[in-house]
Amino acid sequence: MGDLRLDEALDQQTSLSELQEFCQKCNRCGLRQGACNVVFGEGNPRAKLVFVGEGPGAEEDRIGRPFVGAAGKLLDRIFAAGGWTRDEIYIANVVKCRPPGNRPPRRTEIESCLPLLQKQIELIAPRVIVAMGASAAKTLLNDPSLSITKERGRWHKVGRCMLMPTFHPAALLRDPRKKKPVWKDIQQVMAFYEGLQAAEGERQP
Numbered sequence: 323m324g325d326l327r328l329d330e331a332l333d334q335q336t337s338l339s340e341l342q343e344f345c346q347k348c349n350r351c352g353l354r355q356g357a358c359n360v361v362f363g364e365g366n367p368r369a370k371l372v373f374v375g376e377g378p379g380a381e382e383d384r385i386g387r388p389f390v391g392a393a394g395k396l397l398d399r400i401f402a403a404g405g406w407t408r409d410e411i412y413i414a415n416v417v418k419c420r421p422p423g424n425r426p427p428r429r430t431e432i433e434s435c436l437p438l439l440q441k442q443i444e445l446i447a448p449r450v451i452v453a454m455g456a457s458a459a460k461t462l463l464n465d466p467s468l469s470i471t472k473e474r475g476r477w478h479k480v481g482r483c484m485l486m487p488t489f490h491p492a493a494l495l496r497d498p499r500k501k502k503p504v505w506k507d508i509q510q511v512m513a514f515y516e517g518l519q520a521a522e523g524e525r526q527p
Contacts, residue, residue, distance in 0.1 A: 325437075332441045338367045341441055344420055351429070351434040351456060353419035359386035359428055360419055363442060365412030371515055372412045372448040373397070374439070376457040377427050383420035388413045393491040397454075400491070400504070404512050411445055412437060416461050432461055443483075449518055451483050455490030464488070475507045477514075486511050 328350075335341040348354060359503055360380040364387060381391035389397050401407065416433045417427045426435045427435075440462075443451070453459040455472040462485060463478055478485045488507040489500045 328437055332437060334440070335441060335445075338442065340517060341405045341445060342375070345438055348418075348438065351419075351431045351432055353421060356422050357419035361386055361388050361415060362418055363388055363412060363414035365408055366410055367412070367446060369410065369412035369446055370449045370518060371410070371452070371511070372446060372450070373442065373452045373454060374458045374462060374487045375413070375415045377417040378420040378426050380420065388415055389491070392495060396491045396494060400508060404508050404515075405506070412448065415443055416457050424458060429466075432457070433438050436461060437487065438469050440510065448483055448513055450511060451480065451485045451505075453485055453487045458490075459487035474503060475510065478489075484514060499511065 331344065335344050340496065345362055346360050348360070354360065357378075358376075359382075361382050361475050365372075377388065378388065379391050379393070382388055383395075388394070397413075398408075401411070416439060417431055419428050419435075420430070430457065434505075435522060453462050456468065459470055460466055460468045462480060463473075468487075469488065473487045474489060476487065478487070487509055494500050494504060
């Protein structure tokens, strides 16, 4: 499928359910051939806060849901600390199919899946995005040389969204010392998100 044809096809997807059905048929890269499921994403289709990770792991691929393994359990604790539930926010990944052996997705695979993620974000129309890990931050900020260690904790404006890079939950499992800086990042997100909610509340009649 050429990029022009893909753009035309994506223009016809007017809801997340339509886009999810479209993604189920995607074979733009080789990842789909080795994956059990397309892990589209889940949560509030009108969420103001979206978390984006790298890609599905073995458990996610088996079940077809994002962040249900060990890193997902830690992410749930982060959500709870922030006062959020999975029903309130939205969770997605840079690639929707599991790379073999949980290896990082290749650049060509990311580029193949990126238009689908961009359309997904467009349909949700969030105000805040948390990019979890280097792959998500590099992709969403279009900066292949980005260092997640240097950029985490710094706000970036992407379109109408504010984006916060932070470490991936899996990195926290490997190195618990990263939990403290991630909590600082999440506190910034909490404050910004609460400010959005307060402003929207003031605009209600």
